[in-house]
Amino acid sequence: MIRASDLRAPWLWLSLAALVALLVFIVYPVANILTASVSGDQNGWSRLLADPRGLTAILNALILASVVTCTCVLIGVPLAYVTARYRFFGKSIIALLPLITLVIPEVISAQTWLMALGNNGLITRFLRDIGIQLPTFYGWFGLVTVMTFVYYTYVYIGTVAAISGFDSTLEEAAQSLGTSPARSRMKVMLPVILPSILASALLVFTMVVGNFAISMILANRLPLLSVVTYQAAVSEGGAAPVMQSTFATVSVVMVMLILFLNRWIVSRGRFEIAQGRGARPVPITGWRGAVIGLAASFIVIVSLVPLAVIAVGAFTVSRGPVMQWGNWTLANMERVFINAPQPLVNSLIYAGAATLIGICFSALVSYLIIKKRNAVTPWLDYISSIPLALSGTVLGIGLVVSFNSGWLPLTGTATIMVLALLVRRLPFGMRSAQATLHNIPNSIEEASISLGSPPLRTFFKVVLPMMGPAIASAAILTWTTSVSELSASILVYSGGRETLTIQVFRLIGSNLMAYASAYGLVLIAVIIIPIIVATKVFKIDVFASK
Amino acid sequence: MGIDIKNLYVNYGGMDVIADLSLTIPEGCFFTLLGPSGCGKTTLLRTIAGFVQAAKGNIYFQSQDVTRLPPHRRNIGMVFQDYALFPDKTVAENVAYGLRARGESGEAMMKKVRHELEHVGLGHVMDRHPAALSGGQRQRVALARAMVIKPQVLLMDEPLSNLDAKLRIQIRETISDLQREANITTVFVTHDQEEALSMSDRIGVMNKGKVEQLGTPKEIYATPRTAYVADFVGAANRINVTVAEANADGTARIMLGDAAILARNTLTGTSRDGILIMRPEDLRLKPRTSAEMQGLMGRVVKRQYLGGKTSYKLALPDETLINVDSHGDDHDGFEIGTDVIATIDPSKAMVIAS
Numbered sequence: 075m076i077r078a079s080d081l082r083a084p085w086l087w088l089s090l091a092a093l094v095a096l097l098v099f100i101v102y103p104v105a106n107i108l109t110a111s112v113s114g115d116q117n118g119w120s121r122l123l124a125d126p127r128g129l130t131a132i133l134n135a136l137i138l139a140s141v142v143t144c145t146c147v148l149i150g151v152p153l154a155y156v157t158a159r160y161r162f163f164g165k166s167i168i169a170l171l172p173l174i175t176l177v178i179p180e181v182i183s184a185q186t187w188l189m190a191l192g193n194n195g196l197i198t199r200f201l202r203d204i205g206i207q208l209p210t211f212y213g214w215f216g217l218v219t220v221m222t223f224v225y226y227t228y229v230y231i232g233t234v235a236a237i238s239g240f241d242s243t244l245e246e247a248a249q250s251l252g253t254s255p256a257r258s259r260m261k262v263m264l265p266v267i268l269p270s271i272l273a274s275a276l277l278v279f280t281m282v283v284g285n286f287a288i289s290m291i292l293a294n295r296l297p298l299l300s301v302v303t304y305q306a307a308v309s310e311g312g313a314a315p316v317m318q319s320t321f322a323t324v325s326v327v328m329v330m331l332i333l334f335l336n337r338w339i340v341s342r343g344r345f346e347i348a349q350g351r352g353a354r355p356v357p358i359t360g361w362r363g364a365v366i367g368l369a370a371s372f373i374v375i376v377s378l379v380p381l382a383v384i385a386v387g388a389f390t391v392s393r394g395p396v397m398q399w400g401n402w403t404l405a406n407m408e409r410v411f412i413n414a415p416q417p418l419v420n421s422l423i424y425a426g427a428a429t430l431i432g433i434c435f436s437a438l439v440s441y442l443i444i445k446k447r448n449a450v451t452p453w454l455d456y457i458s459s460i461p462l463a464l465s466g467t468v469l470g471i472g473l474v475v476s477f478n479s480g481w482l483p484l485t486g487t488a489t490i491m492v493l494a495l496l497v498r499r500l501p502f503g504m505r506s507a508q509a510t511l512h513n514i515p516n517s518i519e520e521a522s523i524s525l526g527s528p529p530l531r532t533f534f535k536v537v538l539p540m541m542g543p544a545i546a547s548a549a550i551l552t553w554t555t556s557v558s559e560l561s562a563s564i565l566v567y568s569g570g571r572e573t574l575t576i577q578v579f580r581l582i583g584s585n586l587m588a589y590a591s592a593y594g595l596v597l598i599a600v601i602i603i604p605i606i607v608a609t610k611v612f613k614i615d616v617f618a619s620k
Numbered sequence: 621m622g623i624d625i626k627n628l629y630v631n632y633g634g635m636d637v638i639a640d641l642s643l644t645i646p647e648g649c650f651f652t653l654l655g656p657s658g659c660g661k662t663t664l665l666r667t668i669a670g671f672v673q674a675a676k677g678n679i680y681f682q683s684q685d686v687t688r689l690p691p692h693r694r695n696i697g698m699v700f701q702d703y704a705l706f707p708d709k710t711v712a713e714n715v716a717y718g719l720r721a722r723g724e725s726g727e728a729m730m731k732k733v734r735h736e737l738e739h740v741g742l743g744h745v746m747d748r749h750p751a752a753l754s755g756g757q758r759q760r761v762a763l764a765r766a767m768v769i770k771p772q773v774l775l776m777d778e779p780l781s782n783l784d785a786k787l788r789i790q791i792r793e794t795i796s797d798l799q800r801e802a803n804i805t806t807v808f809v810t811h812d813q814e815e816a817l818s819m820s821d822r823i824g825v826m827n828k829g830k831v832e833q834l835g836t837p838k839e840i841y842a843t844p845r846t847a848y849v850a851d852f853v854g855a856a857n858r859i860n861v862t863v864a865e866a867n868a869d870g871t872a873r874i875m876l877g878d879a880a881i882l883a884r885n886t887l888t889g890t891s892r893d894g895i896l897i898m899r900p901e902d903l904r905l906k907p908r909t910s911a912e913m914q915g916l917m918g919r920v921v922k923r924q925y926l927g928g929k930t931s932y933k934l935a936l937p938d939e940t941l942i943n944v945d946s947h948g949d950d951h952d953g954f955e956i957g958t959d960v961i962a963t964i965d966p967s968k969a970m971v972i973a974s
Contacts, residue, residue, distance in 0.1 A: 515702055515704065517700040517701070517702055517704035518704045518705075518706065520669075520671055520691070520698065520700070520704065521698065521700060521704035521705075521706075521762075521765075522706070522717065523671075523690075523691045523692045524669060524691055524692070524694075524696050524697065524698035524766075524775075525692075525697075525717055525718030525721055525765065525766075525769060526692050526693075526695070526718055526721040526722055526769065527692055527717070527718075527721040528690075528692050529690075529692070531721070532692075535717075536706055539706075539708045539709075540706070540707065540708055542708070
């Protein structure tokens with residue numbers, strides 16, 4: 075229902091403007107993908123059914139996602155349990171875990187694992203020298219290993235949050251009723267935290283299905299959905315985008331199904347914990363403490379391997395693909411900063427613009443959705459969460475197909491680069507802004523208005539300052555994830571618009587690991603410096619909104 | 621500045637939350653809207669403030685029609701249940717907020733802020749943030765923030781319900797003093813009858829979107845016009861009765877078993893069926909003697925000693941239960957199982973239409 079008073083206030087007009095932007099840059103590209111699979115001379119779906127490689131790719135993606143999800147749960151849940159419930163030697167380094175996942179771009183994880191365990195890797199060569207032959211790292215072995223160590227933290231973070239929110243008096247109640255401590259835990263705690271574990275496991279599943287960087291670098295000749303989608307996009311070039319759209323549609327449908335399943339599990343499993351007196355971690359010593367401490371530290375150290383390898387690689391002499399380990403040089407860094415600084419400059423500009431626009435847009439649109447509901451705002455909510463169901467590759471294809479030519483040609487511009495980052499990371503900012511707005515009671519705004527401050531002034535004077543800390547941490551998250559974005563930007567970029575991640579990816583493809591390490595190290599610095607400044611100088615709790 | 625509400629309708633999603641409500645609040649009056657949750661009292665307050673749009677009808681501040689005026693132009697002071705202090709601003713900045721919105725600044729403004737805060741006894745916490753204050757202090761800041769702008773009307777939405785019992789009484793006094801000094805027309809929303817009775821000049825008891833009875837605290841308590849009002853304001857025994865004899869002096873004779881009782885008769889026309897209303901504290905207990913036939917015959921079935929008084933539950937001959945509060949010396953003197961008689965002054969009992 076739209077009333078005359080709604081037309082006078084600015085909110086309805088702002089909602090409509092936001093809706094138009096979302097329709098053009100999210101709905102239109104997605105619609106193009108869905109229709110392009112059947113609109114060409116050939117029907118993409120009949121071609122897909124006749125193509126064994128395409129079908130195998132879909133099947134492989136499902137198998138890989140299932141396996142990695144299982145391994146992530148097997149590592150993440152026990153690790154979360156011991157950190158939430160026990161104190162032991164080395165526990166403080168485990169607190170670094172969330173940081174690590176966010177900081178290290180996937181492309182760098184893949185690269186460094188390859189530098190360690192690839193055909194010419196450090197460890198491979200060492201083991202070969204003492205007579206042990208490792209299986210080739212390309213294919214299943216490498217994919218599962220790298221993805222497990224990249225994604226298990228998502229399970230870990232989700233489970234830690236659930237266990238710390240669990241009211242431990244429930245467990246004591248179960249024990250007082252006569253069940254043993256171990257049984258109490260299984261009977262009382264597990265059902266309560268299970269939905270969180272499942273939700274984070276499904277998140278891992280969707281991320282594996284959509285994963286581009288690790289798949290491209292390590293799949294080699296193994297067909298995988300995200301790889302064949304990208305290859306179809308590259309090979310179809312300017313021709314009718316039939317097969318890429320078909321594969322992209324498969325991916326969208328798959329991820330959507332998982333997201334619906336996820337939502338169903340979360341809605342069914344939401345138990346009210348009346349009072350959250352979390353258990354205090356108890357110290358664990360002796361041989362059990364040592365074992366747990368060692369196992370936990372091992373996982374963390376393995377997660378940190380990429381950082382070490384890349385730091386060494388960046389200063390190592392190389393001749394083409396051959397790394398001369400032990401010989402140091404500054405030539406690689408010189409190339410990043412002096413000879414070919416364009417990727418660094420591009421990354422800073424594109425990610426900066428995407429973060430700025432994305433955060434302003436999220437703050438305003440979230441405000442409309444939560445505080446100024448009207449007929450339009452539910453649609454803003456739905457549409458702005460669509461990118462959650464799009465892998466970067468799918469989004470990239472959508473943008474290319476929609477804005478290559480026609481009424482809004484953007485190909486080759488910086489705009490489309492910013493757009494790719496912006497749309498891909500929009501749900502991040504939206505989610506964090508909405509969470510804070512839910513915590514600002516309406517009475518605060520009404521107090522301001524009752525004191526004579528008009529609605530728009532109230533937004534800027536009262537609401538925005540209260541959202542400040544959350545906006546800052548969302549901005550930093552958006553920045554870090556935008557800088558490390560690869561899968562969408564690699565489809566929309568053109569010569570001269572390479573970002574750091576694209577550059578690293580291309581250098582890995584050419585097997586120039588020393589240069590790749592140098593660009594990668596700078597990339598990590600670009601990500602990590604704002605985090606350090608924010609947490610140390612401005613005291614912002616970067617991970618509060620996560 | 622008085623408030624005039626004429627034939628007001630408010631609806632949410634097609635349902636009338638307030639229907640055809642008219643109300644006049646005189647200038648300088650402390651007016652309380654009293655009722656249970658969901659009766660429409662907060663909606664009415666928010667409509668006066670302008671946060672809820674009236675579907676039909678008008679609201680006037682003095683002679684100015686403010687029905688379509690947005691809330692920030694109504695010059696109101698509002699105090700909220702959850703204080704609604706701006707958490708990122710200091711106490712002084714909170715109080716200064718409304719003055720700044722009116723274009724004031726500088727030392728003149730800060731003087732007003734300091735004066736208002738000293739007035740509520742908080743001159744010493746000006747530079748603190750709300751998080752560092754106690755609940756009572758926060759509500760005082762909220763009060764100062766609303767009063768410093770010299771509003772035309774002061775609107776308060778259950779301002780005391782988040783405070784503990786002792787503080788509630790303290791802040792109650794602060795509010796009353798400030799209101800009387802400034803002689804500001806005030807609308808106060810509460811579900812607490814004690815608050816309403818102790819603070820108000822006039823009370824409107826609300827039920828289902830309508831004002832069920834309007835009057836001074838004493839009128840509301842002593843002569844409730846409906847069973848609902850009697851029940852909500854204070855406790856009341858309600859017994860369905862048929863009037864045996866309507867006397868010319870305005871009393872009604874009612875037979876309860878063999879015993880008779882006299883009560884004020886508010887029934888009109890030929891109607892004989894009504895509800896007999898008696899407050900527990902107005903009933904007097906006596907040991908039963910065979911001669912006495914005036915009063916309620918009953919047997920003590922429950923007794924609760926409460927220090928200053930004793931609460932009894934009596935079973936009448938037809939097993940109806942009534943409550944009696946006994947004060948005075950030896951108020952706990954009736955054992956369970958004792959046959960007693962409960963009498964009441966005819967002016968304190970009344971029969972109202974059912």
